[in-house]
Amino acid sequence: MLGGVFTSEETAEIITSATVKAGSSVRVHQVKIGAWGFDAEMPRTKNGLAMRARGERRAGPDRAPAG
Incomplete structure (x- = not known):
């Protein structure tokens, strides 16, 4: 799992x-x-945190948080 997310x-x-x-x-x-x-793609912690907040299991550039 991506470090810093959970x-x-x-x-x-x-x-x-x-x-x-x-x-x-x-x-x-x-x-x-x-x-x-x-x-x-190389996921970032901010992607993982946004994914977790939305209840998703996969993060990627198409699901990256704004900003």
Whole structure:
């Protein structure tokens, strides 16, 4: 996940909700800005925060916040 977007409590909730079977595990890796991309774009923390505020799961330039 993009670093700086989720609090420790939210990260724990994501882990809890993703661990559905006994014996399963979840690893959360927070990636620094500029060290990750998809669809030929490099998401920024502000994109992730705006996405989270809107309840979306994916951020990209077409969904970037104004300003």
